[in-house]
Amino acid sequence: MNSIINILQSLYDSAGYYTNVNEGDVYGVSLVFLIIALSFYQLLDKGEVREQEVTKVAEPTEQVAEKVSPEAPAVVTPVVEVVKKPEGPTWKERLKKGLSRSSSEVWGKLGHIFTGKGLDDDTLEEVEELLYGADIGPTIATELIESLENEAKKDGFGQNEFKNFLKGFLHQKMDETQSHVDPDLYEFNEANKGKTKVIMVVGVNGAGKTTTIGKLATKLTNQGAKVVVGACDTFRAAAVDQLAVWCERAGAEMVRAKEGANPSGVGYDALQAAINTKADYCILDTAGRLHTKGNLMDELKKSHDVLKKLDDTAPHQKLLVIDAITGQNAIRQAEEFNNTLGLTGLIFTKCDGSSKAGAAIGIVDKLKVPIAYIGVGEHVEDLNVFKLDEYLDALLDLD
Numbered sequence: 001m002n003s004i005i006n007i008l009q010s011l012y013d014s015a016g017y018y019t020n021v022n023e024g025d026v027y028g029v030s031l032v033f034l035i036i037a038l039s040f041y042q043l044l045d046k047g048e049v050r051e052q053e054v055t056k057v058a059e060p061t062e063q064v065a066e067k068v069s070p071e072a073p074a075v076v077t078p079v080v081e082v083v084k085k086p087e088g089p090t091w092k093e094r095l096k097k098g099l100s101r102s103s104s105e106v107w108g109k110l111g112h113i114f115t116g117k118g119l120d121d122d123t124l125e126e127v128e129e130l131l132y133g134a135d136i137g138p139t140i141a142t143e144l145i146e147s148l149e150n151e152a153k154k155d156g157f158g159q160n161e162f163k164n165f166l167k168g169f170l171h172q173k174m175d176e177t178q179s180h181v182d183p184d185l186y187e188f189n190e191a192n193k194g195k196t197k198v199i200m201v202v203g204v205n206g207a208g209k210t211t212t213i214g215k216l217a218t219k220l221t222n223q224g225a226k227v228v229v230g231a232c233d234t235f236r237a238a239a240v241d242q243l244a245v246w247c248e249r250a251g252a253e254m255v256r257a258k259e260g261a262n263p264s265g266v267g268y269d270a271l272q273a274a275i276n277t278k279a280d281y282c283i284l285d286t287a288g289r290l291h292t293k294g295n296l297m298d299e300l301k302k303s304h305d306v307l308k309k310l311d312d313t314a315p316h317q318k319l320l321v322i323d324a325i326t327g328q329n330a331i332r333q334a335e336e337f338n339n340t341l342g343l344t345g346l347i348f349t350k351c352d353g354s355s356k357a358g359a360a361i362g363i364v365d366k367l368k369v370p371i372a373y374i375g376v377g378e379h380v381e382d383l384n385v386f387k388l389d390e391y392l393d394a395l396l397d398l399d
C-alpha cells in the first residue's frame with residue numbers, strides 16, 4: 001500500500017497538486033479506474049451485439065441485396081458482401097418440373113407400351129390413340145406412326161429405344177424451323193445498340209402476354225439494354241397498371257395513354273419515344289383478342305401497319321403468346337394470327353399447368369414458325385429461351 005501511496009504522491013506533485021496522499025485517495029482513484037474500465041468493456045460488448053444484428057438483417061438476402069445502393073455508407077458494405085442469393089432450381093429443373101404433367105400423362109404412358117418384346121396390331125392401335133391425344137396434331141401423329149411401325153415391331157425395341165426414336169423424329173421435324181429464331185430476342189447484342197428493335201406481342205385473352213413482356217423486359221434490361229414498352233391494351237386501365245408494375249421492376253420506360261385511347265396511336269407514340277431516346281427495344285403489349293373476331297384482328301393489323309410510318313422494317317418481331325392448355329385449338333389460333341400479321345415467333349406459356357405442351361410440336365411443323373420462348377411459371381426465372389434439345393429431353397424425360 002505504501003509504494004502505491006508513494007507513486008500517487010509523486011504523480012500529484014508532478015501535476016502541481018500539492019496535497020498529502022492517504023489510503024482513502026488510493027481507494028478513490030482505484031474506483032475511478034474501475035468505472036472507466038467497465039464502461040470501456042460495455043462499449044466493446046455493444047459493438048459485438050450490433051454486428052450480430054447486422055448479420056441477421058442480411059439473412060432475407062435477395063431484396064436487401066438489391067435495395068442497398070453502391071453509394072451506401074462504408075459500414076454497410078460488409079453486409080452486402082456476406083449476402084448470398086438463395087439458390088433456386090436451375091432452368092433445366094424448372095423446365096422438367098413444368099413439363100412433368102405432359103411428360104408423365106402422355107409421353108410416359110406411351111413409353112411403357114414398349115417392352116422390347118415386339119408389338120402386335122392391338123398395341124399399335126393403343127399407341128395411335130395416345131399419339132392423337134398428345135395434341136401434336138393429326139398430320140404429324142400419322143407420320144410418326146408410319147415411321148414407328150416397322151421399328152417398334154423389332155425385338156429389343158423397349159422404352160428407351162422408343163424415347164430415343166421419338167426424340168430423333170421430333171428433332172428432325174422442328175430443327176430447321178427452330179434455326180430461324182432471331183438471337184437478339186435472347187441476348188442483347190451491343191453491336192446493335194440504339195437500333196430500335198420492335199417486338200409486337202399478340203394473343204388471345206389471358207394467354208400471358210403482359211406477364212411475358214414483363215419477364216422479357218427484365219431479361220433485356222438486366223443485360224444492359226434500354227427498353228421502351230408501349231401499353232397498347234387500352235381497353236382496361238388495370239391492364240396498363242399491371243404492365244406499369246412490371247416495367248418499374250424491370251427498369252423499362254413505359255408509354256401509356258388514357259383508357260379507351262386508340263391502341264395504334266399508343267404503339268406509334270411508343271416507337272417514336274424509343275427512336276428519339278435510341279432505345280434498343282420497343283416492346284408493344286396488345287389487348288387480348290379472339291382470333292375469330294374479324295374487327296379486332298383488323299384493328300391489330302392497323303396497329304402493325306402504322307409502325308411502318310416511323311420505320312418501314314418495323315415491327316421486326318411479331319410474337320404470338322399461346323397458353324399451353326389450349327391444346328389443338330392453338331393451331332387454329334396460330335393460323336389466324338399468322339394470316340393477319342405474318343408471325344415471326346411463338347411463346348408457349350403455362351406449360352407447367354398443362355399436359356398438352358406437345359401442341360407446340362404440331363404448330364411449328366404446320367406453320368414453320370419457330371418457338372422463341374417457353375414459360376413454365378409466373379416468375380421471371382420461369383421464362384427462358386426455347387432450346388429444342390432441352391425441351392425434348394424434358395418432355396420425354398430423357399437425360
Ligand SMILES: Nc1nc2c(ncn2[C@@H]2O[C@H](COP(=O)(O)OP(=O)(O)OP(=O)(O)O)[C@@H](O)[C@H]2O)c(=O)[nH]1
Binds near residue numbers: 207209350
Ligand atoms: N402458371 C403460369 N402462369 C402464367 C404463366 N404465364 C403467365 N401466367 C399467368 O397467367 C395470367 C394471365 O397473364 P397475363 O400476362 O395477364 O395475360 P394477358 O395475355 O396479358 O391477358 P389479357 O391482357 O387479359 O389478354 C396471370 O395470372 C399470369 O401470372 C406461366 O408460364 N405459368
Ligand SMILES: [Mg+2]
Binds near residue numbers: 209233239285286288
Ligand atoms: Mg395483358
